[in-house]
Amino acid sequence: xxxxxxxxxxxxxxxxxxxxxxxxxxxxxxxxxxxxxxxxxxxxxxxxxxxxxxxxxxxxxxxxxxxxxxxxxxxxxxxxxxxxxxxxxxxxxxxxxxxxxxxxxxxxxxxxxxxxxxxxxxxxxxxxxxxxxxxxxxxxxxxxxxxxxxxxxxxxxxxxxxxxxxxxxx
Amino acid sequence: xxxxxxxxxxxxxxxxxxxxxxxxxxxxxxxxxxxxxxxxxxxxxxxxxxxxxxxxxxxxxxxxxxxxxxxxxxxxxxxxxxxxxxxxxxxxxxxxxxxxxxxxxxxxxxxxxxxxxxxxxxxxxxxxxxxxxxxxxxxxxxxxxxxxxxxxxxxxxxxxxxxxxxxxxxxxxxxxxxxx
Numbered sequence: 001x002x003x004x005x006x007x008x009x010x011x012x013x014x015x016x017x018x019x020x021x022x023x024x025x026x027x028x029x030x031x032x033x034x035x036x037x038x039x040x041x042x043x044x045x046x047x048x049x050x051x052x053x054x055x056x057x058x059x060x061x062x063x064x065x066x067x068x069x070x071x072x073x074x075x076x077x078x079x080x081x082x083x084x085x086x087x088x089x090x091x092x093x094x095x096x097x098x099x100x101x102x103x104x105x106x107x108x109x110x111x112x113x114x115x116x117x118x119x120x121x122x123x124x125x126x127x128x129x130x131x132x133x134x135x136x137x138x139x140x141x142x143x144x145x146x147x148x149x150x151x152x153x154x155x156x157x158x159x160x161x162x163x164x165x166x167x168x169x170x
Numbered sequence: 171x172x173x174x175x176x177x178x179x180x181x182x183x184x185x186x187x188x189x190x191x192x193x194x195x196x197x198x199x200x201x202x203x204x205x206x207x208x209x210x211x212x213x214x215x216x217x218x219x220x221x222x223x224x225x226x227x228x229x230x231x232x233x234x235x236x237x238x239x240x241x242x243x244x245x246x247x248x249x250x251x252x253x254x255x256x257x258x259x260x261x262x263x264x265x266x267x268x269x270x271x272x273x274x275x276x277x278x279x280x281x282x283x284x285x286x287x288x289x290x291x292x293x294x295x296x297x298x299x300x301x302x303x304x305x306x307x308x309x310x311x312x313x314x315x316x317x318x319x320x321x322x323x324x325x326x327x328x329x330x331x332x333x334x335x336x337x338x339x340x341x342x343x344x345x346x347x348x349x350x
Contacts, residue, residue, distance in 0.1 A: 030210070052214050078195050
């Protein structure tokens with residue numbers, strides 16, 4: 001495991017996956033912050049006063065941290081912020097799953113994402129079971145995204161993107 | 171506070187420099203977000219014109235105006251009285267909620283099922299020209315989302331009854347139940 005955390009190629013791959021996912025997730029939210037604000041409102045957790053500031057802040061934070069993680073500058077700090085965001089999203093999704101609130105994740109904007117497609121393919125009749133499957137899938141997906149983010153945080157030493165000619169730093 | 175201090179000490183020992191680095195990235199993100207949102211033509215109001223669930227989920231400020239025009243209870247009642255032949259009222263909630271109570275004469279088309287049920291809905295209501303969609307209340311967005319789908323399907327003039335079923339009940343209007 002230690003060798004894995006010290007492998008610069010794993011680090012590089014983790015940075016690209018983590019950064020790429022968050023940049024992809026941020027683009028539509030920046031394009032249409034109103035939809036993202038509606039999604040946050042749909043969670044029925046936050047008071048109205050926090051919805052617009054969060055809808056304005058989170059997508060830009062995602063894209064900025066995503067770029068930093070890919071570029072390798074301040075990547076640990078940026079990855080720690082991404083991890084905090086992911087854990088917060090997972091807590092909110094889990095909270096609504098437990099209390100049975102139906103909501104749109106909003107994780108990748110208003111577009112139907114992979115979890116919606118998976119739930120549609122598994123459950124032919126929509127209803128409570130469908131929502132549980134989709135929300136559970138959202139949780140698993142976020143947990144999977146957390147893996148490369150954790151790798152970036154725990155990587156042993158800061159390294160720049162390995163050159164194609166020279167290979168990774170050793 | 172003690173646990174935060176402990177977490178800070180752990181991070182500082184395990185990952186030297188990560189706490190100031192994270193704070194710097196956080197601060198830069200906030201500045202970038204405020205600038206980006208202010209300069210974006212689609213930016214939203216951060217401090218003024220806050221979200222107002224009492225007026226319906228779509229009313230945050232001018233930028234977040236409803237995609238589909240909303241109507242109030244009086245207009246809905248007027249339409250139901252005057253345009254009986256060409257009006258179809260659509261309930262976007264789940265079938266279970268529909269069965270437990272809905273606006274009299276409404277048709278169930280849950281948003282979740284829309285992709286599957288839309289063809290049969292359109293076939294059964296080809297004479298309808300006006301479509302009013304509602305969901306559970308002012309805070310749900312299903313009616314707007316379903317209205318979007320129906321508008322794209324074409325053939326209808328689509329409206330949303332913004333206050334939804336809870337607004338109908340609050341207006342002390344009769345409720346029908348037990349029929350899909």
